[in-house]
Amino acid sequence: MSTPLVLLPGDEVPSDHLPPANNNPLKLGPGLKLLSEPTPASEKPRHVLTATQAGILSTDAKRNTVSLLSFPNRRYIPTVNDLVIAQIHHSSADYFHCMVTPHTAHALLGQLSFEGANKKTRPMLKQGELVYARVLSVGLGAGAEVEITCVNPATGKADGGLGPLVGGMVFDITTGMAARLIRASSSSPDDDDAVDGLVVLSELGRKLESIGGFEIAVGRNGKVWVDCSNAGDSAVKATIALGRCLQGTDEHNLNPADQKKLVSKVLREFKLA
Amino acid sequence: MVGPTVSLSGLRRADGSASYKCPVTGYDVLGAVNAPVELPARKDALRPEDATIEVFVKPGNTTAGVGEGYVESVLRSVLGSIVLGREKGFPRRGVVITLAIIGGEAVERGDSYLTILPALLHASLLALISAAVPLSMTFATTLLAVTPSGQIVQDPPVEDVANAVSLHVLAFSSKGHLLLNESQGRFDFETWESVREQAASICQGANPRGSDGDTAMDDESKDGTLDNFIREAMEDHLHRVYSWKIESN
Amino acid sequence: MSREANLSVAEREFVLEALRQGQRLDGRQADQYRPLSISFGEEYGHVKLQLGKTSLVVRISAEVTKPRDERPFDGLFNINVELSAMGSPAWENGRSNDAEAYVANVVDRVVRHSNALDTESLCIVQGVSCWSIRADVHVLDFDGNLTDAVCIAVMTGLQHFRRPDAVVRDGQVIVYGIDERVPVALNITHKPLSVTFNAFNEGKNLILDASLKEELASEGELVIGINNGGEVCFLSKFAGAPVDAHDIVEKSNVALEKVKEINARIDKVLLADLSRRGKKGMMEESRAENDREIDSRTTTVV
Numbered sequence: 001m002s003t004p005l006v007l008l009p010g011d012e013v014p015s016d017h018l019p020p021a022n023n024n025p026l027k028l029g030p031g032l033k034l035l036s037e038p039t040p041a042s043e044k045p046r047h048v049l050t051a052t053q054a055g056i057l058s059t060d061a062k063r064n065t066v067s068l069l070s071f072p073n074r075r076y077i078p079t080v081n082d083l084v085i086a087q088i089h090h091s092s093a094d095y096f097h098c099m100v101t102p103h104t105a106h107a108l109l110g111q112l113s114f115e116g117a118n119k120k121t122r123p124m125l126k127q128g129e130l131v132y133a134r135v136l137s138v139g140l141g142a143g144a145e146v147e148i149t150c151v152n153p154a155t156g157k158a159d160g161g162l163g164p165l166v167g168g169m170v171f172d173i174t175t176g177m178a179a180r181l182i183r184a185s186s187s188s189p190d191d192d193d194a195v196d197g198l199v200v201l202s203e204l205g206r207k208l209e210s211i212g213g214f215e216i217a218v219g220r221n222g223k224v225w226v227d228c229s230n231a232g233d234s235a236v237k238a239t240i241a242l243g244r245c246l247q248g249t250d251e252h253n254l255n256p257a258d259q260k261k262l263v264s265k266v267l268r269e270f271k272l273a
Numbered sequence: 274m275v276g277p278t279v280s281l282s283g284l285r286r287a288d289g290s291a292s293y294k295c296p297v298t299g300y301d302v303l304g305a306v307n308a309p310v311e312l313p314a315r316k317d318a319l320r321p322e323d324a325t326i327e328v329f330v331k332p333g334n335t336t337a338g339v340g341e342g343y344v345e346s347v348l349r350s351v352l353g354s355i356v357l358g359r360e361k362g363f364p365r366r367g368v369v370i371t372l373a374i375i376g377g378e379a380v381e382r383g384d385s386y387l388t389i390l391p392a393l394l395h396a397s398l399l400a401l402i403s404a405a406v407p408l409s410m411t412f413a414t415t416l417l418a419v420t421p422s423g424q425i426v427q428d429p430p431v432e433d434v435a436n437a438v439s440l441h442v443l444a445f446s447s448k449g450h451l452l453l454n455e456s457q458g459r460f461d462f463e464t465w466e467s468v469r470e471q472a473a474s475i476c477q478g479a480n481p482r483g484s485d486g487d488t489a490m491d492d493e494s495k496d497g498t499l500d501n502f503i504r505e506a507m508e509d510h511l512h513r514v515y516s517w518k519i520e521s522n
Numbered sequence: 523m524s525r526e527a528n529l530s531v532a533e534r535e536f537v538l539e540a541l542r543q544g545q546r547l548d549g550r551q552a553d554q555y556r557p558l559s560i561s562f563g564e565e566y567g568h569v570k571l572q573l574g575k576t577s578l579v580v581r582i583s584a585e586v587t588k589p590r591d592e593r594p595f596d597g598l599f600n601i602n603v604e605l606s607a608m609g610s611p612a613w614e615n616g617r618s619n620d621a622e623a624y625v626a627n628v629v630d631r632v633v634r635h636s637n638a639l640d641t642e643s644l645c646i647v648q649g650v651s652c653w654s655i656r657a658d659v660h661v662l663d664f665d666g667n668l669t670d671a672v673c674i675a676v677m678t679g680l681q682h683f684r685r686p687d688a689v690v691r692d693g694q695v696i697v698y699g700i701d702e703r704v705p706v707a708l709n710i711t712h713k714p715l716s717v718t719f720n721a722f723n724e725g726k727n728l729i730l731d732a733s734l735k736e737e738l739a740s741e742g743e744l745v746i747g748i749n750n751g752g753e754v755c756f757l758s759k760f761a762g763a764p765v766d767a768h769d770i771v772e773k774s775n776v777a778l779e780k781v782k783e784i785n786a787r788i789d790k791v792l793l794a795d796l797s798r799r800g801k802k803g804m805m806e807e808s809r810a811e812n813d814r815e816i817d818s819r820t821t822t823v824v
């Protein structure tokens with residue numbers, strides 16, 4: 001990314017920034033719109049894309065993706081397959097009605113969409129309790145409802161820690177930061193490209209290992225759940241420290257070196273390292 | 274001439290925000306956008322497939338009145354023409370735009386509201402972009418006054434507004450469409466035509482693009498235009514926000 | 523959508539547990555305000571205030587109007603708090619909500635009902651014309667403790683504001699423009715501020731200046747309106763868990779200390795801003811002010 005190209009809404013993506021044409025389908029991130037596809041007959045042999053948001057154009061030739069790095073503090077819009085942290089609002093006969101983003105319509109979570117749930121045994125979740133869930137469908141057109149699930153419908157298993165989140169604490173972060181954290185935690189630490197300049201989590205993991213480590217779940221809807229209940233008496237302090245490191249990195253767009261400094265500073269303040 | 278001052282995403286609670294300060298008129302407008310949000314009442318029944326745009330203008334030191342209602346309707350129609358309200362997550366939801374006039378002289382009752390319209394429009398556009406609301410294009414807008422001697426003045430100071438024969442606010446989309454044309458006072462078509470030409474060059478540069486948007490402009494003519502000003506503000510902000518990304522590569 | 527989204531069970535319990543252990547989410551002490559920053563716009567009475575992540579703008583304005591029939595010697599003073607969707611997506615534009623009514627009421631009682639602004643000095647001609655002073659509050663970001671933030675900003679604004687000078691000549695009121703005659707400061711009788719405490723764990727923990735998450739987990743609010751002299755002009759404990767009377771006395775002392783601190787801060791920024799204005803080429807103004815000082819001194823000697 002030597003000269004980052006910034007696009008404004010309505011700008012066309014220059015064709016030399018697109019991945020070279022091949023047979024794999026081109027994947028588009030949010031903020032881009034496909035105007036025309038290449039057909040054998042057409043004169044333009046490439047995709048014509050236009051931006052609908054302002055952002056830095058980012059192309060990945062390996063994965064055949066084009067995306068736009070847009071404003072990170074935007075409101076979360078549910079997208080199929082995203083991991084989210086949802087809060088139970090109320091329940092009805094078949095569904096839990098959950099809040100994914102404040103001040104938007106509730107998402108539906110089937111009462112049986114949990115690992116091993118059946119009509120006799122199923123989680124009895126109350127108002128205000130949290131679940132880690134995956135977006136199953138967002139529906140089409142007007143009045144579409146968002147459905148989320150705590151189980152992989154194909155395997156019937158709760159992959160990747162899906163299910164109720166008990167105890168711990170939730171911190172609010174920007175949706176951009178949430179996406180970065182998910183990418184960073186799902187990739188191996190050697191893969192520099194995918195870590196996205198985020199070392200705050202691995203740094204915290206290393207330094208808090210001695211007191212029992214922590215559990216973390218990141219929701220694309222801008223929420224991070226952390227639990228340090230293994231840390232015994234320092235659980236509260238460790239949780240607050242974690243929250244401050246994550247939010248500090250987010251608010252000030254810290255680079256890796258500054259993230260390490262922040263972690264050391266906060267942990268020293270709480271006498272945790 | 275000193276350009277306007279812009280800052281983006283300064284607020285935390287709103288999904289997107291921008292402040293826009295015009296040095297000549299002194300107007301300082303803060304815009305906040307919340308989108309897409311659930312609207313309280315079923316205001317969306319008429320167009321269920323589209324987003325509803327709500328604009329709220331909060332004057333600096335008076336209670337909102339007829340003047341605010343008028344600019345709100347102008348803003349709603351201009352912004353409605355660029356917001357892509359059918360994109361994912363937006364149909365039947367609201368795009369709530371709140372504008373507070375936090376600096377500059379109060380618009381007295383009966384005074385023209387056109388003077389503050391460009392600042393309100395720019396603040397809303399930037400806030401919409403900051404909230405990552407899908408847009409079909411951007412725009413730039415300017416206020417021109419025609420003096421008794423027939424001169425056309427850009428961003429006229431207060432005394433020029435008071436003496437002006439006519440006032441015009443024009444907005445051009447980044448693809449060259451005329452999005453808004455609000456005028457007041459007496460003027461003939463020839464005057465309006467030269468006002469339009471001058472506004473187009475302030476907004477977009479000397480050789481406005483054709484409506485197909487394909488005509489590439491050379492960089493020189495783009496310099497100093499409002500279009501370019503908005504682009505630079507975005508570039509600066511995004512480079513700063515993504516410095517971690519740019520540095521790590 | 524007129525209310526903030528509720529906290530999850532986990533968040534509420536964590537906040538309470540942390541307080542039991544004497545910890546706050548941002549590492550503050552129980553009796554500590556968040557960082558406060560006050561700055562001014564170009565016009566008189568234009569205050570920008572930031573208390574932690576809560577931020578707002580207050581603008582003071584003045585116009586000549588007719589006094590109320592039942593109070594012909596008094597000018598008018600209004601504080602206008604209108605919460606818009608800018609400060610929080612939970613607030614709906616153009617429709618009032620509980621938070622707005624609550625904050626407006628407390629600020630009105632602390633600042634207006636305690637006569638912090640001497641409204642009699644706003645009278646121009648008895649029963650015919652007077653000044654109407656208006657404070658407009660624009661909340662830009664809401665992250666808890668709006669009441670204290672609004673009080674501080676309104677009081678700062680009133681002390682910073684200068685109204686145009688007006689004289690009565692042959693029964694006619696003449697208002698001079700700000701550049702024609704030195705504008706006049708308002709007559710402030712005392713400087714009350716509100717200090718808000720939130721109660722947790724059956725009233726066992728009382729903390730100052732709660733953030734939004736703390737406010738949402740709170741059981742009740744204790745608001746003390748007090749001035750530098752230690753005079754309590756407002757005290758409320760509307761609902762929630764009971765608070766011990768001893769605590770109220772103790773917290774009043776804390777409140778007094780805090781109000782003195784904040785008022786000292788306000789004085790400092792006011793002074794700095796006025797000297798900046800003096801230097802900024804407004805030589806005429808400062809010269810005129812000096813003249814007036816000399817005038818008053820000579821009259822006292824005589």
